[in-house]
Amino acid sequence: MTRPIVEVDRVEKRFPLKDSLIARLLGNEEYVRAVDGVSLSIDPGETLALVGESGSGKSTLANLVTGLHAPTSGTIRFDGEEVGVATRRDPEVLADIGMVFQNPKGSLDPRIDVENVIAEPLKARGWSRSEWKPKVEDLVDRVNLSPSYLARHPHELSGGEAQRVAIARAIALDPRVIVLDEPVSALDVSVQAKILNLLMELQADLDLTYLFIAHDLNVVEHIADRVAVMYLGNLMELAPTEALFAGSTHPYTETLLSAIPSVDPTREKDRVVLGDDVPSPVDPPSGCVFHTRCPLADERCVGEVPDPVTVGEATSWCHYARSFADDQTRLVEAASDD
Numbered sequence: 001m002t003r004p005i006v007e008v009d010r011v012e013k014r015f016p017l018k019d020s021l022i023a024r025l026l027g028n029e030e031y032v033r034a035v036d037g038v039s040l041s042i043d044p045g046e047t048l049a050l051v052g053e054s055g056s057g058k059s060t061l062a063n064l065v066t067g068l069h070a071p072t073s074g075t076i077r078f079d080g081e082e083v084g085v086a087t088r089r090d091p092e093v094l095a096d097i098g099m100v101f102q103n104p105k106g107s108l109d110p111r112i113d114v115e116n117v118i119a120e121p122l123k124a125r126g127w128s129r130s131e132w133k134p135k136v137e138d139l140v141d142r143v144n145l146s147p148s149y150l151a152r153h154p155h156e157l158s159g160g161e162a163q164r165v166a167i168a169r170a171i172a173l174d175p176r177v178i179v180l181d182e183p184v185s186a187l188d189v190s191v192q193a194k195i196l197n198l199l200m201e202l203q204a205d206l207d208l209t210y211l212f213i214a215h216d217l218n219v220v221e222h223i224a225d226r227v228a229v230m231y232l233g234n235l236m237e238l239a240p241t242e243a244l245f246a247g248s249t250h251p252y253t254e255t256l257l258s259a260i261p262s263v264d265p266t267r268e269k270d271r272v273v274l275g276d277d278v279p280s281p282v283d284p285p286s287g288c289v290f291h292t293r294c295p296l297a298d299e300r301c302v303g304e305v306p307d308p309v310t311v312g313e314a315t316s317w318c319h320y321a322r323s324f325a326d327d328q329t330r331l332v333e334a335a336s337d338d
């Protein structure tokens with residue numbers, strides 16, 4: 001069995017709401033529970049997608065994996081080694097994980113040309129000009145940009161071109177894992193497909209592992225091997241992409257799937273619309289955190305935190321995952337009764 005390259009074990013991340021000394025002394029300091037006890041692992045060469053609404057904790061979880069945040073509790077292991085405070089600053093560990101962000105232009109320094117943007121991480125590691133120059137030329141070629149782009153500045157690039165540059169920079173130090181935080185959300189649909197294809201090509205050529213964050217499921221269908229669905233800092237469902245699209249095991253996943261516009265009439269789903277009343281992560285609901293919006297919730301969901309349930313290849317944090325997987329029509333009926 002292959003050992004996972006990333007292991008997230010019962011990780012919590014809480015941010016203090018206000019830095020009030022009095023609240024702290026009185027012991028009633030309030031916290032945002034951004035990530036609330038998540039466990040998952042990523043295998044080498046795999047693409048794991050993290051999806052969920054805004055504020056569900058996706059970026060915080062990604063920042064925990066890259067070491068930008070330290071967990072409040074729980075552990076993160078990279079290639080079997082716990083990513084602790086010391087290793088988090090270790091240049092070797094940092095070089096193993098690359099990052100690509102949503103807004104490509106915003107993530108590139110506007111004052112420097114593409115050649116120097118891509119060379120930045122290499123220079124920071126002490127590469128001389130004669131060492132980094134050929135490497136940068138190879139990187140621009142790898143992301144399918146011609147050498148003429150090297151002299152351009154970020155404002156002279158389209159969104160897709162800027163994202164190619166950001167990807168070239170992210171792979172400069174030959175990382176093993178890349179965290180892609182909404183890498184195509186800011187791009188036109190036709191450009192999105194090209195960037196996704198490029199990412200898949202690079203993954204195959206360079207043996208990369210991806211943690212791919214997206215707020216909707218549409219984008220991840222073709223790139224992800226597995227999908228982790230998050231809601232209010234908790235995992236709702238974790239399943240192979242194909243299995244998830246063939247039939248989800250959690251009412252929350254189903255609402256996300258039903259929101260995808262489909263060009264395939266056999267995939268047409270009745271849209272399940274939830275109210276906007278997402279509870280506060282400062283005081284999340286008891287039991288299943290999704291119960292306040294779930295059209296199928298009952299007393300058990302209010303009172304008991306669901307244990308993970310295995311349904312086929314999926315793991316689901318829903319008391320009724322098995323019966324839900326068998327019959328999702330009840331959700332549509334219950335939602336339209338509301």
Ligand SMILES: Nc1ncnc2c1ncn2[C@@H]1O[C@H](COP(=O)(O)OP(=O)(O)OP(=O)(O)O)[C@@H](O)[C@H]1O
Nearest residue numbers: 015032034053054055056057058059060061215281
């Ligand atoms: N540094 C911080 N300090 C305080 N609260 C934070 C901090 N970072 C994130 N949060 C809160 O943690 C929760 C999870 O945020 P996070 O950005 O991880 O969600 P997300 O799913 O990535 O959302 P989005 O899709 O909008 O980026 C939110 O309630 C957010 O306001």
